[in-house]
Amino acid sequence: MSALTADRDTPRRDGRDYGFPVAAGVVCHAGAIACLDASGHATPGASATGLTAVGRFVEHVAGGAEPGAVSVLVETxxxxxxxxxxxxxxxxxxxxxxxxxxxxxxxxxxxxxxxxxxxxxxxxxxxxxxxxx
Structure with a gap:
């Protein structure tokens, strides 16, 4: 990709709310610390290494049998x-x-x-x- 030679209509987000696929078998309670596991799936905060805190869960969602079967809204x-x-x-x-x-x-x-x-x-x-x- 080369540098721009004209204006660009760059898509943007407000940077506050994100949807993430949920890890299998977990329950995301609204208000809980929201993390991503090593595979990038949303999971509740826990004493564990390898989690990336991304915000708090906005809604209650139960993960499906497979990772990513459902998504959850997270707010930073x-x-x-x-x-x-x-x-x-x-x-x-x-x-x-x-x-x-x-x-x-x-x-x-x-x-x-x-x-x-x-x-x-x-x-x-x-x-x-x-x-x-």
Whole structure:
């Protein structure tokens, strides 16, 4: 492909909502941390390596018997989740790690957790974390 020599009508997305094929046999609960597994299928957040956090599930979807049989809507942004441990405001700007589909921690659990995103605020009810691709 060569450089443009004229204007181009480039398709765009708003960069906030995405549809992803769902991994086989998983249940995606609305509001849960949404991840992609190593094959690119949506799966709930869990203490595991190799997951890529992409946002939160917008809807409840049960995966079919085969990977990709159904799709789920995922929203990127800043979301409040439960803190697995005491996290104070000094953690703002640090990475948070996935404990389960609604819980984040400051540590990677000795290499057993995937990155959730960047901590942007901390309050008594939980940790606000920026999650997205």
């Amino acid at each position: 942004g800043v979301f409040r989740y439960v803190a697995a441990e005491a996290i104070d405001r000094t953690a703002i700007g640090a990475d948070g790690y996935i404990v389960d589909d609604q819980t984040v921690a400051l540590s990677d659990g000795g290499g057993t957790r995937s990155r959730a995103g960047r901590i942007v605020d901390v309050e008594p009810l939980g940790v606000w974390i920026r999650i997205g691709v």
